[in-house]
Amino acid sequence: xxxxxPPATLGEIGLQRFAPYLMNRIxxxxxxxxxxxLAEGGLTTAKLRTLAVLTSHNGLMINELGVYCVIEQSxxxxxxxxxxxxxxxxxxxxxxxxxxxxxxITEQGxxxxxxFWPAMGAASEGMFEGIDEGERETFVTTLQKILGNVRQxxx
Amino acid sequence: xxxxxPPATLGEIGLQRFAPYLMNRIxxxxxxxxxxxLAEGGLTTAKLRTLAVLTSHNGLMINELGVYCVIEQSxxxxxxxxxxxxxxxxxxxxxxxxxxxxxxITEQGxxxxxxFWPAMGAASEGMFEGIDEGERETFVTTLQKILGNVRQxxx
Numbered sequence: 587x588x589x590x591x592p593p594a595t596l597g598e599i600g601l602q603r604f605a606p607y608l609m610n611r612i613x614x615x616x617x618x619x620x621x622x623x624l625a626e627g628g629l630t631t632a633k634l635r636t637l638a639v640l641t642s643h644n645g646l647m648i649n650e651l652g653v654y655c656v657i658e659q660s661x662x663x664x665x666x667x668x669x670x671x672x673x674x675x676x677x678x679x680x681x682x683x684x685x686x687x688x689x690x691i692t693e694q695g696x697x698x699x700x701x702f703w704p705a706m707g708a709a710s711e712g713m714f715e716g717i718d719e720g721e722r723e724t725f726v727t728t729l730q731k732i733l734g735n736v737r738q739x740x741x
Numbered sequence: 742x743x744x745x746x747p748p749a750t751l752g753e754i755g756l757q758r759f760a761p762y763l764m765n766r767i768x769x770x771x772x773x774x775x776x777x778x779l780a781e782g783g784l785t786t787a788k789l790r791t792l793a794v795l796t797s798h799n800g801l802m803i804n805e806l807g808v809y810c811v812i813e814q815s816x817x818x819x820x821x822x823x824x825x826x827x828x829x830x831x832x833x834x835x836x837x838x839x840x841x842x843x844x845x846i847t848e849q850g851x852x853x854x855x856x857f858w859p860a861m862g863a864a865s866e867g868m869f870e871g872i873d874e875g876e877r878e879t880f881v882t883t884l885q886k887i888l889g890n891v892r893q894x895x896x
Contacts, residue, residue, distance in 0.1 A: 596858060601797040601809070605877075606771050606865050608884040609764050614811035615891040616761050642756040654756070656769035703751060710761050713887045722760075725883045728876055729763040732868045736770040 616709055623705040629698070632657050632665040637674065637699040638706070640691035647680075651689055653739045674698060771864055778860040784853070787812050787820040792829065792854040793861070795846035802835075806844055808894045829853060 601607050617631065624634055635655040640646070643654065652662040666689060669675045674695035680686035691699070714722050756762050772786065779789055790810040795801070798809065807817040821844060824830045829850035835841035846854070869877050 594862075596793055596796050596854075596861070601794060602885065603881055604865065605868065605881055605884060606768070606861075607793070608881070608888055609768050610772075610811050611809075611888050612884065612891055613761070613764050613768050615893070617765075619891075638751055638762070639756060641751050654766075656765050699751075706751070706761075707749075710759065713760065713890055715890045717883065717886055717890075721879075721883055724876075724879060726758055726760055726763070728872065728880045729760060729767065730757065731872055732767050733763055735868055735870045735872075736767055738770070 612713065616713070619709045620706060623702065627702060629702065630665070632661055633669055633674070634699075634702055634706075636662075636665060636669060636689075637691060637695055637702075640675065640689065640695070641699055645678075645688045645690055647686060647688060650739075650741065653737075653741070669695070767868065771868070774864045775861060778857065782857060784857065785820070787816055788824055788829070789854075789857055789861075791817075791820060791824060791844075792846060792850055792857075795830065795844065795850070796854055800833075800843045800845055802841060802843060805894075805896065808892075808896070824850070 596604060620634065621631060624631060632655065635657065636651065639651060639654040643650075646654065648662060648666065649659065651657075651666075652659050655662065657665065666675060666677075670677060672694075673692055675689050676692055677687045677689055680688050717725075751759060775789065776786060779786060787810065790812065791806060794806060794809040798805075801809065803817060803821065804814065806812075806821075807814050810817065812820065821830060821832075825832060827849075828847055830844050831847055832842045832844055835843050872880075
């Protein structure tokens, strides 16, 4: 029975070595700092995430967009409706399925995202201060593996 | 002017290599899976985090607890009031400052946390499936550095 390895308790692991705790703290700060910039510019977190995701994955379906943005479908639909009214995104019929709709960022949407990107980019850069390129790349590679482990969608 | 290095755009970095995006996706999944277990057991995320933090840092001040739990003060105060009513935590006068109060987990609080820890621990372990011990330790070390960069509190 020697190889029986009972799971460690949180007290044994220690909060400072518990990855979900560290990530929640980090993302709490990141999202707070973004939120401050957003409030000044009259955008919501959901809208900014939508613009950010469409910047690199233009033409997603609404449900895909919700996964990428980590926003639940009802909020996602409301957000997109408001963004279409504001001319930040547009909806188009899918080429192969006339019942499906794809979402595209507009030129105006890109212009708005470009205004907010410096704050997002700076918040991200600020995380890695004093962390060299190699460690940063290793970190991102591990994050990609973790996302591969936990995601319920194929993307 | 050759060393002038303009910041990359998100399109250039790519969403899949943008650390805040990856961490938001990962923590969205983690928090969702915890939430499911909590709903079944009649606890909230705020209550579980409070129990988890006190398990390794017993006797924190309310404001410190809010930082560790990534919960804003008004929610934290409401959460603690409910937890005291339920006998999960107790409040004690600080030894050195009679106006200050410290929060301690009770035996009952520990028993409740012990019921939920397996789900939290499993969600955390699930993240690291197929990731070896060395890579995991490097990852946690980088997370600690990042938290050191972004936190506004000394702890």
